[in-house]
Structures are given as C-alpha cells and as structure tokens.
Amino acid sequence: MSIPSLxxxxxxxxxxxxxxxxxxxxxxxxxxxxPTPKGYTASVKIAPQTVELPLPVVIKSQVPTGGRxxxxxxxxxxxxxxxxxxxxxxxxxxxxNFTPSTLLIEEALNxxxxxxxxxxxxxxxxxxxxxxxxxxxxxIEENAAESFFRFSLSEAPTLAQGEALAEFYDLESxxxxxxxxxxxxxxxxxxxxxxxxxxxxxxxxxEGELVAGDCKMTLDDSAAFRHPEWSFEAGQAESNFVxxxxxxxxxxxxxxxxxxxxxxxxxxxxxxxxxxxxDIGGGASxxxxxxxxxxxxxxxxxxxxxxNIFAGITRCDEVAKAIITAKSQLTHLPPLFxxxxxxxxxxxxxxxxAENIPLLPTLxxxxxxxxxxxxxx
Amino acid sequence: xFNSIQNVIVQGITGSQGQFHTKxxxxxxxxxxxxxxPSKAGSTIEEVPVYSSIKDILQDFTVDASVIxxxxxxxxxxxxxxxxxxxxxxxxxxxxxxxxxxxxxxKKLKALGENAPQLVGPNSPGVxxxxxxxxxxxPHAMGLTGNAGIVSRSGTLTYETMAGLTERxxxxxxxxxxGGDPIRGTNFIDCLSLFENDPDVTSIVMIxxxxxxxxxxxxxxxxTHVTKxxxxxxxxxxxxxxxxxxxxxxxxxxxxxxxxxxTHYLKRQGITVADSITELVALVK
Numbered sequence: 001m002s003i004p005s006l007x008x009x010x011x012x013x014x015x016x017x018x019x020x021x022x023x024x025x026x027x028x029x030x031x032x033x034x035p036t037p038k039g040y041t042a043s044v045k046i047a048p049q050t051v052e053l054p055l056p057v058v059i060k061s062q063v064p065t066g067g068r069x070x071x072x073x074x075x076x077x078x079x080x081x082x083x084x085x086x087x088x089x090x091x092x093x094x095x096x097n098f099t100p101s102t103l104l105i106e107e108a109l110n111x112x113x114x115x116x117x118x119x120x121x122x123x124x125x126x127x128x129x130x131x132x133x134x135x136x137x138x139x140i141e142e143n144a145a146e147s148f149f150r151f152s153l154s155e156a157p158t159l160a161q162g163e164a165l166a167e168f169y170d171l172e173s174x175x176x177x178x179x180x181x182x183x184x185x186x187x188x189x190x191x192x193x194x195x196x197x198x199x200x201x202x203x204x205x206x207e208g209e210l211v212a213g214d215c216k217m218t219l220d221d222s223a224a225f226r227h228p229e230w231s232f233e234a235g236q237a238e239s240n241f242v243x244x245x246x247x248x249x250x251x252x253x254x255x256x257x258x259x260x261x262x263x264x265x266x267x268x269x270x271x272x273x274x275x276x277x278x279d280i281g282g283g284a285s286x287x288x289x290x291x292x293x294x295x296x297x298x299x300x301x302x303x304x305x306x307x308n309i310f311a312g313i314t315r316c317d318e319v320a321k322a323i324i325t326a327k328s329q330l331t332h333l334p335p336l337f338x339x340x341x342x343x344x345x346x347x348x349x350x351x352x353x354a355e356n357i358p359l360l361p362t363l364x365x366x367x368x369x370x371x372x373x374x375x376x377x
Numbered sequence: 378x379f380n381s382i383q384n385v386i387v388q389g390i391t392g393s394q395g396q397f398h399t400k401x402x403x404x405x406x407x408x409x410x411x412x413x414x415p416s417k418a419g420s421t422i423e424e425v426p427v428y429s430s431i432k433d434i435l436q437d438f439t440v441d442a443s444v445i446x447x448x449x450x451x452x453x454x455x456x457x458x459x460x461x462x463x464x465x466x467x468x469x470x471x472x473x474x475x476x477x478x479x480x481x482x483x484k485k486l487k488a489l490g491e492n493a494p495q496l497v498g499p500n501s502p503g504v505x506x507x508x509x510x511x512x513x514x515x516p517h518a519m520g521l522t523g524n525a526g527i528v529s530r531s532g533t534l535t536y537e538t539m540a541g542l543t544e545r546x547x548x549x550x551x552x553x554x555x556g557g558d559p560i561r562g563t564n565f566i567d568c569l570s571l572f573e574n575d576p577d578v579t580s581i582v583m584i585x586x587x588x589x590x591x592x593x594x595x596x597x598x599x600x601t602h603v604t605k606x607x608x609x610x611x612x613x614x615x616x617x618x619x620x621x622x623x624x625x626x627x628x629x630x631x632x633x634x635x636x637x638x639x640t641h642y643l644k645r646q647g648i649t650v651a652d653s654i655t656e657l658v659a660l661v662k
Binding site for chain 1: 394449450470473474475476477478480483484502514515516519529530531532533534535536537540557559560584586587589590591610612613614615616636652653654655656
C-alpha cells in the first residue's frame with residue numbers, strides 16, 4: 001500500500017479546514033512544549049527596520065502556500081543593511097498570488113541535519129499516523145514512499161515508539177528528546193483538533209538540539225465550537241464554491257457535494273464548459289441561494305445557469321423563494337434551467353408557477369435546453 | 378442488519394430537522410416509539426413521547442435503532458449514549474462532526490469487537506427500505522419497492538439514483554447513504570455484503586466519488602465476493618487536481634484518488650461504470 005498523499009497533505013486537508021500560517025502553527029507548537037526557533041513577527045505595513053535578535057536572522061514571508069523559499073520568500077540577513085533591504089522586498093513580494101501581511105523573523109540555526117516528522121489523520125487505518133524521514137527539507141516529495149517510517153497512534157505514543165523513531169533517525173543519543181517531542185506533538189494534535197502537523201525540516205542543530213524549522217498545520221473547522229481561542233489570519237478554506245473555468249458557459253448550483261460534482265460532470269459530458277462547482281449544502285436557506293447567484297454573476301461568459309436540487313434536508317420551496325427573489329433583484333441574470341425534486345417540491349412548484357418560472361423534469365432536460373440556448377446565442 | 382428493526386427512537390427529536398423527519402419516517406412506515414431531548418422531556422412530537430435520555434426510554438420500550446439529529450457539537454455524546462445503551466443500529470444524520478470525535482468513536486467501536494453496534498454515518502442521509510422502513514432523511518415518496526441495492530457516499534446522489542430507477546420502474550430493496558465524511562461507520566463493503574447475501578437483491582448500484590481509496594477496496598471485494606451485477610459511477614470527473622469539492626471525504630489529493638483512476642480501476646474488476654449519473658441510471662437492469 002502506497003502513501004501517495006503524505007508530504008503533500010497540506011494541499012489537501014479536509015473540508016473546511018483551517019490552514020495556519022507558519023508563525024501561528026509555531027505558536028501552537030511552542031505552547032505544547034515543542035522547541036521552535038527564537039523569533040518574532042512584524043506587520044508588513046511597517047516593514048521592520050531594526051533587528052530584535054542577534055544577526056544573522058532569517059526573514060520569512062507568511063503566506064499560506066508551499067515553495068516560498070525558492071520564490072524568494074525566505075532570506076538570510078547577516079547585516080543590518082541586508083535586513084532592511086530584504087524586509088522591504090519580501091513585504092511586497094507576491095508568492096503564488098499571495099502577498100504576506102506578516103513577516104516572521106527568526107534566529108539562524110546552525111544546521112547539522114534536516115529531518116522530516118509529521119502527524120496526520122489516516123483514513124484507511126482511522127487513526128493518527130506518524131510519518132518520518134531521515135532526509136527532510138524542500139525535496140521531501142522526491143523520496144520514495146517506502147523510505148518513510150510510519151506507524152499508527154491510536155493512543156498516546158509509548159516510550160518504545162519514541163526510541164524506535166530515534167533509531168530510525170540514527171539519533172539514539174536523542175531518544176529522550178524524541179520521546180518527549182512525540183508525546184507533546186500527539187497531545188498538541190489531539191487538543192487542537194489538528195488534521196495535520198508537519199514539521200519539515202525538523203532541525204538537528206550543531207549544538208545537538210532538535211528544533212521545528214518550519215511547520216505546516218491544519219485544524220478541523222468543524223471543531224471550532226470548542227476552540228474560542230481560534231483566530232487566524234488565513235481563516236477558513238472555502239470549498240463549497242470553486243471556480244473551474246472563469247470563462248465557462250454554464251454555471252451550476254446544486255445541493256450536496258455529490259450531486260454538485262455529478263452536475264458538473266454532466267455539463268462537461270454534454271460538451272459544455274462548466275464555470276463552477278457550487279454546493280449550497282444541506283438545509284440551504286433562501287439567503288444562501290441568493291448569495292450563490294451573486295457569485296455566479298461575476299463570470300462574464302456564462303450563458304446559462306443550471307440549478308439541480310434534490311432536497312432531503314434542504315426544502316425546495318426555500319430554493320424557489322430564492323430563485324424568485326434573485327430574478328426580481330438581479331438584472332442581467334442568464335437564463336435559468338431548473339430541476340427541483342424531493343422535500344416540499346409541490347410547494348416550490350406552486351410558487352414558481354405563480355411567477356411563470358418553468359421547471360424541467362430532469363437534469364438531462366436542463367442540459368439539452370441550456371445547449372439550445374447557447375447555440376442560439 | 379436493517380430487516381429485523383422494529384422499535385426506533387430519534388435522538389434530538391425536538392429540533393426542527395428532528396421533528397420534520399420524525400413525521401416523514403412515521404409516514405414511511407417506521408415505528409418511532411420515542412425520542413430524546415435534554416430539556417423537553419414529557420412533551421410529545423407527532424404523538425411520540427419525548428424523554429430526557431435513552432436510559433429513560435429503555436424503562437418503557439425496547440429499542441432496535443436510533444436516528445440521530447442532534448447538533449454536531451453534541452453528536453459525539455449522542456453516539457456514545459446510544460452505544461452505552463446497547464442500541465444495535467445507530468444512524469447519524471448530523472453533518473460537521475469533528476473528525477477527532479469520530480476517531481474516538483471508531484476506537485470505541487473497534488474495542489467492542491463483535492458486540493459493537495452498527496453505526497451508519499455521520500453526515501449520512503440514512504437508510505430507506507422502500508415500502509417498509511425509513512431511518513433518516515431519504516425522501517421515501519421517490520422510492521419503489523423492488524430488488525436493487527443502492528449504496529452511495531453522497532446523500533443527494535443516493536436520491537438522484539433512486540428517483541431515476543423508480544422512474545424507469547426499477548424498484549429498490551435497500552437505499553443506503555453511508556455518508557461523506559472521511560471517518561465513518563458502515564462502509565461500502567458492509568453494504569455490498571448485505572446485498573450479496575440477501576436473495577431479494579438482484580442488482581447492485583454503487584456510487585463513489587473523488588478522495589480516499591474506499592472505492593478501490595470495495596472493487597477488490599466485489600471481484601472476490603460479489604456474484605450479482607454491479608453498476609458504478611464515480612462523481613468528480615470535472616474536478617481539477619488539487620481542488621477539494623465540498624465533502625469532507627471528497628478530496629482530490631493524488632492520482633489514485635481521482636475519478637478517472639477509480640473508474641478505470643472499477644472497470645478492471647469487471648464492474649460496469651458510467652461516466653455520468655444519468656448514464657448510470659440508464660445502465661441498471
């Protein structure tokens with residue numbers, strides 16, 4: 001069995017997970033007694049001019065994406081002049097369309113070795129899984145899946161597991177430190193409702209200390225109700241509305257992730273270009289549907305909107321009310337091709353009939369009608 | 378697993394979803410004997426008595442199944458209450474349950490081994506046996522009694538497929554939504570085994586989606602254990618790589634989790650796989 005998604009987990013995560021910035025993740029690590037480099041943050045609004053740590057220091061752009069080092073988002077400053085110059089450039093540097101609001105300034109470590117250590121939730125074993133590699137760093141993805149050391153943690157890690165990790169790293173002299181680190185990381189993962197904690201690299205300094213050089217962390221947004229302390233820059237990763245092609249011809253609105261995906265698939269299979277994926281969710285209200293229409297109006301090329309609702313928890317009449325409001329409030333709304341089924345269908349039909357808004361019996365009918373409309377235009 | 382169920386309770390019966398679907402479940406033929414609500418014990422919903430706990434219900438009734446509608450923050454407690462009360466079938470409709478809560482519950486279920494109850498969900502639409510029983514929110518009016526077994530990760534695709542088959546005159550023995558979360562109770566294989574071993578079932582429909590590798594595991598099981606015809610569809614062909622579309626479980630993470638790779642894998646195991654939901658409905662015999 002392969003571990004295809006391992007070092008790339010940061011790109012995946014779970015639905016509505018929060019992707020933390022490095023400094024936010026490191027603060028959580030530090031609070032859980034995992035060693036992090038000495039450092040402080042500065043706002044890019046007042047690009048820092050004076051160094052608050054002994055030189056040299058590392059200046060790191062705080063953006064929610066990987067590979068920033070290669071793109072100039074991390075610089076080592078050995079002099080005051082370099083510090084000022086790099087702070088100014090990094091503050092303005094856009095990395096994969098993200099510009100930082102915050103810079104992290106850290107002591108430069110004397111690196112002896114760079115290791116890899118992560119905890120994530122493994123779907124197949126339904127437990128927390130530890131992954132480790134002797135060669136950490138930016139090229140971690142190049143390592144063969146088999147060369148990773150991995151084990152499941154359904155309970156807090158044992159001392160023997162810490163020792164095994166030390167042996168794998170070829171760092172038996174650090175058994176105690178690794179046992180402590182594992183124990184602290186595990187409680188950090190559980191207590192913070194984390195879905196991923198990836199320390200890469202885990203640095204062994206020439207002084208013999210293990211320090212988290214960089215950290216990617218994602219937290220389960222579903223657990224926000226028990227974390228009043230959560231307040232992060234990046235906020236929540238929104239996944240219910242996804243642009244597939246901003247020049248697409250057909251916008252879609254559906255309920256439930258599965259039906260929304262199937263609707264997009266069907267638009268595509270019929271030879272049309274879908275602009276977006278949109279799941280208005282279970283229990284969608286008239287307001288949320290109206291918001292969806294507004295987002296769709298941002299696409300300039302859309303010539304048809306396909307609405308495909310099969311209501312279980314959602315109620316068709318709520319969707320119908322939103323459609324009626326949208327039609328009356330929003331000008332330049334492309335033609336709608338609507339299929340509704342399920343809970344409160346008859347109530348919805350009565351509402352739409354009164355406004356002369358037609359319903360189509362199936363998704364196929366909607367697609368056929370949309371195709372005709374687009375050919376006509 | 379579902380056929381011997383008689384007395385059913387609803388946890389969270391006084392909430393708006395709980396009330397609405399209690400009424401619908403009764404209409405569909407389910408014998409709802411009681412419900413729970415921590416603050417409204419003594420009242421009734423649709424003539425069903427409300428208790429403050431399952432323990433209290435067990436004083437007056439035997440209970441075969443519980444359908445859970447409580448808010449996500451209370452779901453872990455609600456499932457544990459049902460497990461501790463030895464309810465054999467627990468169906469959790471609630472969505473947005475923290476993943477660590479599910480890890481905890483799965484650990485508990487594994488520790489119980491053979492004695493563990495059957496948990497369906499969370500984030501599941503439940504189970505419908507057309508003409509007989511409804512545990513959850515699957516719109517029963519769209520079902521038709523018959524011989525197909527439907528299992529799906531997505532609620533809405535469950536409805537869509539069921540309605541499509543009904544329109545074609547193909548009835549269903551079981552319609553099961555196992556839920557879209559990455560960590561869940563009942564899985565594809567539990568349902569495939571149920572369908573294979575029930576002589577009433579003559580065809581099987583399995584709907585998967587991008588993310589995870591459960592469909593491949595199910596396909597391996599089908600190859601070795603299932604003799605009945607299986608029709609499949611994997612949702613998410615048009616999803617761009619690296620984008621997650623809505624479901625907690627549907628994450629297009631790596632090649633092996635994409636719709637095209639899954640489709641190809643299922644085909645290699647001898648399963649008839651459609652490229653769209655409408656094609657799927659047309660394929661089933």
